Amino acid sequence: MKAVVSVTLKPDVLDPQGEAIRKACGSLGHAAVTGVRQGKLFEVELDAADEAAARKLVEELADKLLANTVIEDYRIERIEA
Amino acid sequence: MKAVVSVTLKPDVLDPQGEAIRKACGSLGHAAVTGVRQGKLFEVELDAADEAAARKLVEELADKLLANTVIEDYRIERIEA
Structure with a gap:
């Protein structure tokens, strides 16, 4: 499966x-x-x-590795089979 | 309006x-x-x-400024009012 995650600076x-x-x-x-x-x-x-398992893994990765949640927000844009 | 554009390296x-x-x-x-x-x-x-005008402008920007189309692809992820 392929997940696409975007990471953006918080508005402030x-x-x-x-x-x-x-x-x-x-x-x-x-x-x-x-x-x-x-x-x-x-x-x-x-x-x-399945997609639910993929989403769970990607959320964990985004929290731990892909985004610095002090200054950044992340969003799972889509998950493709 | 807000347009979200992603730019990714070509697969090769x-x-x-x-x-x-x-x-x-x-x-x-x-x-x-x-x-x-x-x-x-x-x-x-x-x-x-309108959305069509926004899309046209964003495509032009992506081609000229946001992406290097020799090595990158772009995609308009969404346009929000």
Whole structure:
């Protein structure tokens, strides 16, 4: 199975990299872009009996390894068979 | 509107960072994890009349700025009002 997990900075945490991208959008003539935040994406291939087991494992990995939950939130975007 | 875009390395491109994470999963006792690939996630806030306009703008940004389409693929994960 493949699980896709996104990890993003919590809303209160400053993101200078995202801000630099927003400015670059403005320089390219896309003033309609009012904000950009950058995060990380993890595609995890795993052996699991079913989707529930996969979700449990991925949540544990995200908590322990993929995200720093002090400053980051994670979200399981999808789990594919 | 908020658009969420993921950028991942093309399947043929090596990903040593993902491989390091896979090994760390193994060290933590999660041998069920057979592969990890790391990518980037962008949350883009933008002014657009409707979802179609937002999608068009985000595709242009992804092509020009967010992804290096020689070695990366992008995917619009979702567009939220």
